[in-house]
Amino acid sequence: MSLETLASGLDTIWVVLTAAMILLMEGGFALLEAGFVRQKNAVSIIMKVFVDIAFGALIFYFFGFALMYGKDAFGIIGTSGFLLNGDLSHINLTISKETYWLFQSAFVIAVISIVSGAVAERINFRAYILYTIVMTGLIYPIAGHWVWSVGGWLGKLGMIDFAGSAVIHALGGFSALAAAILVGPRIGKFGSDGSVNIVPPSNLPLASVGAFILWFGWFGFNSGSTLSATNSSIGHIAVTTMLAAAAGSATCILFTMLRYRKADPPMVINGALAGLVGITAGCAFVSDIVAIGIGIVCGIAMVFATEFLESRRIDDPVGAFAVHGVSGSIGTLAVGLFAMPELTANVGQGYAGLFYGGGWSLLGAQALGLLICCIWGFAATWIACKWIGKLTPLRVSRDEELVGLDVGIHGVPAYSTEDGFLDLGTLKSDLKP
Template identity: 40%
Template sequence: MVKKLLLSLGALSLLFPALSYADDPSAAQLNMGLNALWVMVAAILVLLMQGGFILLESGSTRMKNAGHVAGKTIFTLGLCSLIYWAVGYGFTFGADSSEALNKFIGTGSFFFDPSISAGEGDNYPSTIFFIFQLAFASISLSIAWGGFAERAKLSSYLIFTILFTAVIYPVVAHWIWGGGWLAQDGAQDYAGSTVVHLTGALAAFAATVLLKPRIGKFNKDGSANEILGHNQVFSALSVLLLWVGWFGFNAGSALSVGDGFFGYVAFNTQLGAAGGAVAALLISWLVAGKADITSMLNGALAGLVAITASCAFVAPWAAVVIGLVAGVLVFFSVKFFEKMKVDDPIYALSVHGAAGIWGTLANGIFATQELAEKVGVGQGGLIDTGSWHQLWVQFESVVVCGAYVLAASFLILGVMKLVMGFRVTEEQEIIGLDLSEHGTYGYPEQMKKAQQNL
């Protein structure tokens, strides 16, 4: 018996020598491994948020466009990945720029060719960081599609994906996260209320203004019609998917496991989202007399968008306040855009734009000195320090980034509109983009009958 055991152990040690002779991993290696694991999980969660956008956008629009709306998200995610790999990542995080140029744009790391594992002293492998950042860029892009919905040509999605991923998103991301001039000023945007959400929303705004409202959205006298989405259950599920994905978005932005600070970030995220959902339902009930589901869903998302900038900088009570305010804000913002006769099918302007601005500014009010020092960006806000400095920096970053994105988007989309045409024909819009752009319906059985009636 003992003989047999010794014999097999000997054979095993021949086969797997490391089993008996390998060194224990160093603490730094363990630390790197844990960080890598968490950031990878976070990246996957953020990637999965695209599923949320597919359901959100298709649920909020009509059946005749469902296949197009859902499918194009996957296509543009693919295209965005290639462009981000080729140039987007380099413009954001490339380290070859001179000090003067680096204030505005990064260069280097084009056609990114990472080392296969983390180097000595790295906190995580650059491959995982790339995937995480790519997922963010694709989220910003999907937000922009809100302004395109139900009437833009498929070709315009193709061109805009390339230009947005190459020259719009990377510039703002570099300014705030890539060591650009706003980062040097101490602008606080933990996970991207401005970088991701406001950028996407302003691109959506430019698109929806240039495209003009959908057929039937506004009457001659200026009153709005309600174009109901075809599936409210999709919309609700989408919000849950996004909400869960947001833990990757915000808590993943800690980029480390370390002392567990990412848990605090997640904690504030949950409070902000909750505040948004509750406030929006209540305000719609109080103001319009009916508790509106769409408003409530928008409120939850607005709470998430707003807390994105501030989740690492504020106390829990402030996270609740930021969420509550976002929920109320998004309700009135939707009304405002409708009054301005801006057709915003997915409410991107209000959910990501208005709430993105609020979330970024909220740092200037609620950030605490202690947390700002811990994160290492900027300083405490008005309430904690009594100083207006941080609020001013936040305001500056919103205005400058907003102006850049708005100008670039209007320019790019305006030229596209002139050169190639932006909107489908009236006939195509009425038949639906499923048929006009792809030749088959997303819901063939249901749409067949409608088609016969045309």
């Protein structure tokens, strides 16, 4: 066996294992969101996660992957690789195209899961399926082509986004914001006088376990993006990932103790996620100390972003925009400031941030790319949801929302009653006008 064959085999094992770690993050999303929403909507969260995985993987196989990584046309879109057929030789991989598709399919599933939480407890299930098809087949693949494909116009300008703070998280966060605005707040979330009513999470221990699973999966998310088991930067990537998450969570513990006079559990959970999102773009490019700084800034920014949305009467039950949209933006810009040339060289880049002698060029490319990804995610989601709304209602009926989507849409509660029987007539009679 040649060294080249052995290296290819090791790379394949590495990419498949890290893809599986990323897919496990869907279990984290499911538990996190089910814990953050009310008990009567837990099943609806699980069903949306299954939509993310099932429809997302199929659509990305049929045409999403081709639009993202196929032969470039004008720097805008891919034109080959539909159903993984056709010419994909330009990607220049040490692994098979099937292995690469598997890894990338885990990414696309994560993108749509970001939007899922922002519209929890009131989106129409049919509308969500249609939006999943649009996001995984068009919105994300097109943005990904601009940044990550051979010939993508943002990549040519010099934008770098190692594992997706912009392409995945900022895009997903601003898409989530558009969807949340269009679907509208949950009944009773905001008072007529502008007050904000707290909707208590149903199960914070469950949400915490979900966050821990996401934290675990993120090592596959970031380290796996090397696509090589022998890349010397894997250890550094794992360390920066760990430090940023820890800093984000620790910051939220201390910051909420000062701001609210108590450590706020949902904020602490989201603080860890904010740190993870923030480090995703630069995990291979920045120092350990900078990674901690990114986690700190993302943790504080997440708290303020959550408060800002509520002040604007925008209902985001799990903090999807604050965690992904805001932290993804911070992480993308941080690369333009703090990327170290000796670290970017390890992954074939060689760029330097503003504070490491690189001037303004990388920061400018990062800012432009970030702006484009955010505008594209928001605008494309807005248009898609408007179009979907003409085919089927975006939002469930008032009765379905009050009784809960588990029973109202899926016909089964997350937890059975004491005697094991469900009286739908009693549930409906309890509804208040």
